Amino acid sequence: MTTADDATDATDATAGRERRRDHWQRRRRLERRLHDGAALRISSLALRLGVLDAPREQIDALQGEVADALDELRAVAAGIYPPLLHEAxxxxxxxxxxxxxxxxxxxxxxxxxxxxxxxxxxxxxxxxxxxxxxxxxxxxxxxxxxxxxxxxxxxxxxxxxxxxxxxxxxxxxxxxxxxxxxxxxxxx
CATH class of the missing domain: 3.30.565.10 (Histidine kinase-like ATPase, C-terminal domain)
Incomplete structure (x- = not known):
């Protein structure tokens, strides 16, 4: 025989599992936003730096900084939800x-x-x-x-x-x- 407390516990457990699934979906969406938004914008900046009319050493230094920022952003995104986990x-x-x-x-x-x-x-x-x-x-x-x-x-x-x-x-x-x-x- 099922009691009201048992039914409440089952409902609470189901709601908890759904919240956890939502949590993982939010992590995945956040990772995609970082990848598809900021990471692509930084990559575009790096390419545009390559065509500037400025001393080569300044451009190289700026491209290095942009590449470092992109690497850091990718590391943060992978810590939220690794793309390979979703893909493979x-x-x-x-x-x-x-x-x-x-x-x-x-x-x-x-x-x-x-x-x-x-x-x-x-x-x-x-x-x-x-x-x-x-x-x-x-x-x-x-x-x-x-x-x-x-x-x-x-x-x-x-x-x-x-x-x-x-x-x-x-x-x-x-x-x-x-x-x-x-x-x-x-x-x-």
Whole structure:
């Protein structure tokens, strides 16, 4: 028998998952605005600088500053929501991150797509785990029905709290063993 409290809890949980999905969609839209707006404008400025009638060393210096600003803007946009995560999925985005940081990580991530909320939450949870784990890690991820299952081997079990912070708002779960963290992120 379902009580009114059970129905309220279910409604609250559903509303929380919807808010979290909206959160990831807002992050993605913000990243696109930065890329499609400011980044394109800065790129255009760099090209226009190349045709100015001024001493070459001044133009080169200005182009260098513009290029630095564009790199910083791209880094901010990628921190909000990596374009590769949206375009290609969790596996390629994690591989790019591992290569960029030089982390000692073995990745085994299936090509199955799971939606921006689940993939975004898993990605940012894993980024935090990578940052907090000095030793080698083994990260596996695959879709199991309606869930994205992420297994992190070699991680400090205390980092399960970081993963839980991303999984729980979506209705996901996290289990931590002595050297393994297993998280389930609902795909819906």
């Amino acid at each position: 999925g969790l596996g390629p985005a994690l591989l790019e991150r591992v290569r960029a940081t030089g982390a000692d990580v073995a990745l085994d991530v299936a090509d199955d797509r799971c939606g921006p909320a689940a993939e975004g939450a898993a990605y940012f949870a894993l980024v935090e785990v990578l940052t907090g784990s000095p030793g080698p890690l083994a990260v596996g991820a695959h879709r199991d029905g309606t869930e994205l299952v992420v297994r992190i081997g070699g991680a400090d079990p205390a980092l399960a709290a970081v993963v839980r912070d991303e999984a729980a708002p979506l209705g996901g779960t996290v289990e931590a063993g002595p050297d393994t963290i297993v998280a389930r992120f609902p795909c819906g």
